[in-house]
Amino acid sequence: MSNLCPKFEKAMQLLSKRWVGLVLSELLDGTKRFSEMEADLPISGRLLSDRLKMLEKEGIVRRDYSEFPVRIEYSLTEKGKSMQPVITEIQHWADNWITPEEVEEKIN
Structure with a gap:
């Protein structure tokens, strides 16, 4: 039980x-390739x-390299894939409890 708090804090x-x-x-x-993510996400490269x-x-996350043509792709490791239920539940919670007005407040 003594390790719960530091581990939880690290995850958060x-x-x-x-x-x-x-x-x-x-x-x-x-x-995904870096360029695909850069095009899909609203953040700088x-x-x-x-x-x-x-x-x-x-x-x-891990980087995968193909030798010809030279290409770098990113994918989730098993550790990353195991976060899927957490991300899904956060999205469900946000869909149910975050109002459009709260989103607007965050943007402005």
């Missing part, structure tokens, strides 16, 4: 980093790169 810090949820959601749909590096360091 990871998930609460800006754009991590969107990056994870994007990769839950399958392997630099920030996307930073988030992918962080998630790779955490063992949640």
Whole structure:
């Protein structure tokens, strides 16, 4: 029980980093190239790169290389795939409890 709080806090810090949820959601749909994610997500390439590096360091995302043509793709590891139920439940909660007005307040 003594390790519950630090582990929970670490998980919440990871998930609460800006754009991590969107990056994870994007990769839950399958392997993606950087350019695909950059086109699909409303974040800069630099920030996307930073988030992918962080998630790779955490063992949640991996980079796959193909040799010809040279191509880098990103996908979730088993650790990352196991977050699918968490992301889904957060989305369900948001759909039920976050109002359009609250979203507007956040944007403005």
